[in-house]
Structure formats: C-alpha cells, structure tokens
Amino acid sequence: MKKAYREDYNQLVPILYPMDSVLSQSVKPQLLDAIKKASIVAEKHQNSKWLDNSYIILGKSRLYLGEWADGLEALRYVYANGKDESDKNDALILLMRAYIIKKDFSNALGVAEYLSGQAMKKASIKNFYLTKAYLHQQNGEYLTSVAILEETFPLLEKSPETARIHFAAAQMYDKMGQYALANKHYKSVSRNKPGYDLGFYSSMNSLQNRVFLNPKTDLSSIGFNKMLRDRKNEDLKDRIYFTMGLLAEHRKEIPKALDYLQKAVASGGKNQVQKAYTYLQLARINYESLERFDLSKAYYDSALTVLPSEVPEYRLVSDRKKALDAFVTQFNIVYAEDSLQKLAQLNPAALDNRIDQIIEEKERARIEQEKKAKADLAKAKNTGSPIALAPSGPIGIGNERRWELYDAALVNQGKIEFRRTWGNRVLEDNWRRSTKQAQVIAANNPVAVDSVAKSEPVEEVMTKGSPAWMALHETLKKNIPLTEAQLLDSRKRKEDALYNLGKIYRFDLKEPVPSVATFKRLLNEFPNTQYKDEIYYLLYLTLEDTSPDKLTWRSKLLNEFPNSTYARLVSDKAAESREAAGANNPLKAYEDAYMLYSKGEFNKALEDVEKNLPAYKGSIMEDKFALLRVFMIGKVRGKEAYTQAIGEFIRLYPNSIYLPRLKEMQELGTLSAGKR
Structure with a gap:
C-alpha cells in the first residue's frame, strides 16, 4: 500500500499515511485473511493472552477496508474490556x-488527553507522539505539531519513513515562515535514505528557502541550472522551472516569472498534478498582477482539466473559475461600451480615421504574423528541425513554442477570442472569405471596435478603399452608438454590467476593495441608477467598521430610501433585533411566522418576519425568511410591491436554492401571490 501511495509534494505531506479503502483493494485478500484468523481467537479463545491483540488487528483491518463502524467498535472493545494496559x-x-x-x-483530542496521563512503552510513546503531531497538523495547528515532532x-x-517525517516538519516550518x-x-x-523524489523535492524547497532568506541571491548561482542539466531530473524539469517562477514572482520580476512558468508547462513532465499547479500560478499572476482576466480564466479552465477533484484546492479553483466566467463577461461589456461611447464622441472625420486606423493595425499584425510563420517554415526546412507550429502567444516561449492543441490553456484562450470576434459559428467551408466578413461581424456584434485588431485574418490582403475594407468599415461604424437611443441603450448595458461586477467582486471573488471602487x-x-438603494x-455592508464612510x-x-427593504435591514430596530438574536432560535422564529401565515394573519406574520430578518443576516435561514416575506407582501401590499419584492430577492440572494422558483414567478408574471 505504501508503494502504491503517491505523494503530492505541492501539499503538506501527512505525518501518517491515510487509511484509504481504495489503496487497500490491492491487499484486500490479505486483510480479509487477517480478519478471519483474528476472529478465531475472538470466537474460540476468550481466555487467550492474545485476545486484545486480535481485536486490534480486527479493528485496523476493518478501518483499512473502509468499514469504519466495525473498526471503531473493535477498538473500543479493547479499551473497555482489555486486560493488558499496553x-x-x-x-x-x-x-x-x-x-x-x-x-x-x-474526539481525537479527548483520546489524546487521556493517553497523556498513561504510562506507555517506548514503541507506544513513539506512535502516540506521531499520531498527536498528525492530529495537530491536520487541524492546522502547525506550531504544536512541530513541537511534538x-x-x-x-x-x-534512520529510515525513509523518518526522512518523510522530517520533510513534513520542514513544510510546516515553511508555512510559518521559519525558513x-x-x-x-x-x-x-538527505541523511535518512530518502527515495529519489523525496530527496529531489527536499533539495528544491531548500534552495527556495535560501532565496527567501537572502532575497539578493542570484537564481542562476544556487543550483537550479545544475539540476536542470542532470539527466535524472528530465521528468522533473517542470517542478524546477515552477520553483524558479515562484521565486521570480517573490522578487517582483513578473516577466521572468511568467517565462519560467511557461517553460514548466512546455517541459511536459509526466506529473499532471504539477502542471495543474503551474496553470494555477499563471492564472493568479495574470489576474492579480497583470489584470489579463480572459487569460487568467483560460488558465483556470486548464487547471481544472488536470487537477484531481480530491485535492483541497479543487473546490476553490472551481468556484473561482465560475466567478471569473461571469466576471469576464461583465468586464468585457464595460470595456466595450466604454470604447464605443468614446468613439461616439469623435467628430465624423476623426471617427472615420480611427476606424481606418483599427483596420490598418489589424492588417499590419496579420502580415507580420504570416511573414514570421513563413520564416519559421523556411528555417525548419533548411535545418531539418521540427516545425514550430504555434504562433507566439501567451504560452509561447521563444524558440520553444508548442503546437497550441497540446496546451489546454491556449485552446481555451483561442475559443474565447474566436467567440468574442466571430460569435458562435456553424462549421462550414470558406467561412473567412472577405465577402462574408461584413455580415459575419454585423450578425455577431463584436464586444468592442478595438477587438477587431485581434480577430482572425481574412484570406486576401485588404487595401484602403477596397470593397472589403469599406464593408468592414461600415459594419464597425454601425456598432457605435451615434444616436440618442443607441447611446441610452449603451449606457444601460454599462450600468448593469458595473452593478454585476461590483456584486461579483463582493460575493464571488471576495474582494471588498475593488467591489467598493x-x-x-x-x-x-450613473447618479440616478435604479440600483442606488x-x-x-452593499457599500455599508462591505466597508470595514473602522471606515469613516x-x-x-x-x-x-x-x-x-427610508421605506426600502435595505433601510429596514440597517435601521436601529434591526440593530436591536440583531443584538437580541443571540439566544433566539431562527427555526422557531420562522415556524411561528409561518404559522401566522397559514392562519391568514398576514399583517402580523409580515411584521414578525421583517423584524426577525435582520437578526439572522448571514445565517442559513436568511433566504428562507426573505422568501416568506415575498409571499406575504403579495397578500398585504399588492401586485406592484410583490413584483418589487421578487426583484429584491433575486438581487440579494443570487445563490439561494429558492431562486429558480422566484425567477419562474417573475417570468410568468404570477399574480397568485403566496402560493408555495
């Protein structure tokens, strides 16, 4: 089982191996045989001095097979009925x-406290210390864990097992910044006969800490280059480049960090999990440092394709990827409408010149790309070397470029760029013909005029004044809001997108500062925005208590907005209700309000719900109270207030399980308020 177990050295190495029922399948016959033989002692030899040991074997075997209830019962039996204290x-x-x-x-801490007062043999003391250190490690209490170790x-x-425990201790010191x-x-x-991989990662982390301890250290002088040249590290180059990328970023050398990380992807190691962590690092840098949101999203997409679902980061990465999907959509709308509105402010002659400039820049970039591709092809033919098929791009690495279909991040980025410019197209021949270009762009409404510079090139060279040029010029001009009605529509799209962006920052990305901004x-x-209240x-909720604003x-x-739902949530009465809610039971409060609702006492029920809703802000019952409030508003305050309450619920609780029901009611224009 130990040989089959694969360590993930990007995660904290557990002090003790996990009891994994999947890993145990390869030795299931031996475990069942152990259970069978230990059961004979338990069934036929109750007076045997080996009875306690047999129950321990039974319990341990059951635990390895995933039979937790039976395993725990056998171990508890030894504690309750055992004759040997050891x-x-x-x-x-x-x-x-x-x-x-x-x-x-x-429960684990309770057992540990009991054992702390027991006299134990040397072997038992060792196992107890390791298990207690394991307990604090898994509970995130690293200082206590390393103190016990x-x-x-x-x-x-001295043994490979001891080497592994030293590595776990070192990782925890890293977590605490004790390099x-x-x-x-x-x-x-290295003094405890580690396996090759463990020794390699130990050396890598040690070199990394040398840079943390002395930030002026030259990366090329501390051993990375030597490790890269070592043929034994051929399959581990991705990890070496990854570490160099982390260190470069730590020193604020972002271009160099990206270069190393891209080399890590290009080195193509067998460890797919390592590739996932590299993608995550690229995604984070592109999001936080470079604000390349489309590219960051593409890297998150790529990471999810190779990241095992059982690792702790998977859920976080999945949630962030979903948030970025929505974020990129809204961000592009804001950017596009900003660009189009700025173009609309130009005088007619300046506008025509700007559109011609956009088309000219796009054509120049296409020609340069084609020349470079031809030069690469000619060079490859002359030297007999493999042809570099991928154009220089976000993952390209000088002369080490890889074909884009080998890289999931580049594929995803390509799809995003394609859909942005051309829309969701049907597969067909000759789709890029210049005669079709104008109608294609018109049909799919590109997000911004400037994005034309990134679109796929036409097959013919366009010259200024040619029919293809003029057709594209007119199509782009149609997207610019030149009339009052078009400008109002553009401003409304931008207003909605900014509102959505703020909420995505606040609730999905958990970034209060850009949310407030x-x-x-x-x-x-938009001083008269419909979302003002x-x-x-949300500004009141998001700002720190220490903020003067x-x-x-x-x-x-x-x-x-003294009569709005939001005003009620921050009123003095709501604050008093929140203070008094500490000892209250939200479930009982909900049941009491629902009982009044069932009896037809709608006014009293609505008064109770609006009183209790602020008190349970942030609890699992909050959206349930809000839903009941919507139904009672329909009974008490009429259709208009009911429709407004539905809209408020949808905006306030975008992740509620009741949202589909409310949206359905909103879409159908339900008049039968209060139906459940």
Whole structure:
C-alpha cells in the first residue's frame, strides 16, 4: 500500500499515511485473511493472552477496508474490556488516528488527553507522539505539531519513513515562515535514505528557502541550472522551472516569472498534478498582477482539466473559475461600451480615421504574423528541425513554442477570442472569405471596435478603399452608438454590467476593495441608477467598521430610501433585533411566522418576519425568511410591491436554492401571490 501511495509534494505531506479503502483493494485478500484468523481467537479463545491483540488487528483491518463502524467498535472493545494496559493504549492510539482521518478532531483530542496521563512503552510513546503531531497538523495547528515532532525525532531510527517525517516538519516550518528551521529538517531528509523524489523535492524547497532568506541571491548561482542539466531530473524539469517562477514572482520580476512558468508547462513532465499547479500560478499572476482576466480564466479552465477533484484546492479553483466566467463577461461589456461611447464622441472625420486606423493595425499584425510563420517554415526546412507550429502567444516561449492543441490553456484562450470576434459559428467551408466578413461581424456584434485588431485574418490582403475594407468599415461604424437611443441603450448595458461586477467582486471573488471602487464608480457615472438603494446597502455592508464612510452610506440609505427593504435591514430596530438574536432560535422564529401565515394573519406574520430578518443576516435561514416575506407582501401590499419584492430577492440572494422558483414567478408574471 505504501508503494502504491503517491505523494503530492505541492501539499503538506501527512505525518501518517491515510487509511484509504481504495489503496487497500490491492491487499484486500490479505486483510480479509487477517480478519478471519483474528476472529478465531475472538470466537474460540476468550481466555487467550492474545485476545486484545486480535481485536486490534480486527479493528485496523476493518478501518483499512473502509468499514469504519466495525473498526471503531473493535477498538473500543479493547479499551473497555482489555486486560493488558499496553494493548489498551495501542488500541486508543489507533482509535485516535481513525478519528483524525474522519476529521473528528474533538474526539481525537479527548483520546489524546487521556493517553497523556498513561504510562506507555517506548514503541507506544513513539506512535502516540506521531499520531498527536498528525492530529495537530491536520487541524492546522502547525506550531504544536512541530513541537511534538521535535520531541519525537530522538525516538526514530534512520529510515525513509523518518526522512518523510522530517520533510513534513520542514513544510510546516515553511508555512510559518521559519525558513532556517525548515532547511535544518530538509537537510535531515538527505541523511535518512530518502527515495529519489523525496530527496529531489527536499533539495528544491531548500534552495527556495535560501532565496527567501537572502532575497539578493542570484537564481542562476544556487543550483537550479545544475539540476536542470542532470539527466535524472528530465521528468522533473517542470517542478524546477515552477520553483524558479515562484521565486521570480517573490522578487517582483513578473516577466521572468511568467517565462519560467511557461517553460514548466512546455517541459511536459509526466506529473499532471504539477502542471495543474503551474496553470494555477499563471492564472493568479495574470489576474492579480497583470489584470489579463480572459487569460487568467483560460488558465483556470486548464487547471481544472488536470487537477484531481480530491485535492483541497479543487473546490476553490472551481468556484473561482465560475466567478471569473461571469466576471469576464461583465468586464468585457464595460470595456466595450466604454470604447464605443468614446468613439461616439469623435467628430465624423476623426471617427472615420480611427476606424481606418483599427483596420490598418489589424492588417499590419496579420502580415507580420504570416511573414514570421513563413520564416519559421523556411528555417525548419533548411535545418531539418521540427516545425514550430504555434504562433507566439501567451504560452509561447521563444524558440520553444508548442503546437497550441497540446496546451489546454491556449485552446481555451483561442475559443474565447474566436467567440468574442466571430460569435458562435456553424462549421462550414470558406467561412473567412472577405465577402462574408461584413455580415459575419454585423450578425455577431463584436464586444468592442478595438477587438477587431485581434480577430482572425481574412484570406486576401485588404487595401484602403477596397470593397472589403469599406464593408468592414461600415459594419464597425454601425456598432457605435451615434444616436440618442443607441447611446441610452449603451449606457444601460454599462450600468448593469458595473452593478454585476461590483456584486461579483463582493460575493464571488471576495474582494471588498475593488467591489467598493466599482460601486462608487457606478454611482459617480450613473447618479440616478435604479440600483442606488441596494448599492448604498452593499457599500455599508462591505466597508470595514473602522471606515469613516461606513455610517455615511447608512445615513444616505435611511434618508433617501427610508421605506426600502435595505433601510429596514440597517435601521436601529434591526440593530436591536440583531443584538437580541443571540439566544433566539431562527427555526422557531420562522415556524411561528409561518404559522401566522397559514392562519391568514398576514399583517402580523409580515411584521414578525421583517423584524426577525435582520437578526439572522448571514445565517442559513436568511433566504428562507426573505422568501416568506415575498409571499406575504403579495397578500398585504399588492401586485406592484410583490413584483418589487421578487426583484429584491433575486438581487440579494443570487445563490439561494429558492431562486429558480422566484425567477419562474417573475417570468410568468404570477399574480397568485403566496402560493408555495
């Protein structure tokens, strides 16, 4: 089972191996045989001195097979009925390990406290210390975990297992920023007969820490180049380049970091998980440092295709990718409408010149790309070397470019660019013919005039004044909001997109600072926006309590929209309700309100719900209270208020499980308010 287990050195190495029922399938016959033989002792030899040991074997075998209830029962039996104190301690140590694997840290700590007061043999003390260190490691208490390990190392003999535990200790010191102490344990790894991969990653992390300890260290002088030249590291080059990329980014050398990370992708190591982490790093840099949101989204897409679903990052990456899908859409709308509105402000002659300039830039870029491709082809024919098929792009690496279909990130980026310019096209021959270009762009409404510069080239060279040129010119001009009605539509699209962007920053990306900036921009550019009351409310919620502006937005909300739902949520009565809600049961409050609703006492029920809703802000019951409020508003305040309440619910609770029902009611124009 240990040989079959594959470490992910990008994650914290667990101090103890996991009890994985999938890994145990290869030894299932041996485990079943152990259970069979241990059961004979339990069934026929109740007076045997080996009875406790047999139950421990039973429990351990059951745990490995994933039969947790039976395994825990066998171990508890030893604790309750065992005659040998040492065996009872061993059973409890194993029981503690099982609790840790099931994330039952409370019970595991209880067992650990009991064992701390027991007299144990040397072997049991070693196992207890390792298991307790494992408990604190898995619970994120790294300082306690390494403190226990420091006491344990004198009890361990030199072995690959000890090397692995030293590596785990070093990783935890890394987490705490104690790089010198981490390197002490990385050196200890090499003294304990590690396997090649463990020794390699230990050396890599040690070199990385040398740079952290001395930021002026030259990356080319500390051993990375030597590791790259070593033939034994051929399959590990991706990890070497990845580490060099991390260090370059740490030193704020972003272009160099991207170059190293792209080389990590291009080196094509067998470790797909490593490639996933490289994609994630590229996605993060493009998002945070370069604000290339389309490219960041493409890298997240690529990471998800190769990242195992069981790793801790998978859910976070998946959620961020979904958030970026929506973010990129809204961001492109804002960018496009901004560009188009700026073009609309030009006088007719300047506008025509600008459109011609866009077309000319696009043609120049296409010609340069074709010349470069022909030069590469000629060079490849003359030298007999493989042809570099991929054009220089976000993942291209000088002369080490790879064919784009080998790289999922480049494929995704290509799809985004294609759809942006050409829309969702049907597969057909000759789709790029210049005679079709005008109608294609007109039909699919490109997001911005400037994006034409990135579109796929036509097969013929366009010259200024030619029919193809003029057709494209006129098509682009049609997208510019030159009339009052077109400008109003453009401004409305931008207003909605800014509102959506602010909420995506706030709720999905969890970035309060750009969320506040986006909402303020919306209020500045659209002072009469339909979202003003909600934006006041969201600004009040998003700003820190220490911010001097927080109460300003609350005052604006109460003064300008005193009767809105959002004003009720921040009123003094709501604050008193929140303070009194500590001992209240939200479920009982909901049931009481629903009982009044069922009896037809709608006014009283609505009063109770609006009183309790602010108190349970952020709880799992919040959207349930809000839904009941929508139904009762329909009963008490009429159709207009009911429709408004539905819209407020949809905006306030975009992730609610009740949203499909509310949207259906909104779309159908439901008049039978209060139906469930």
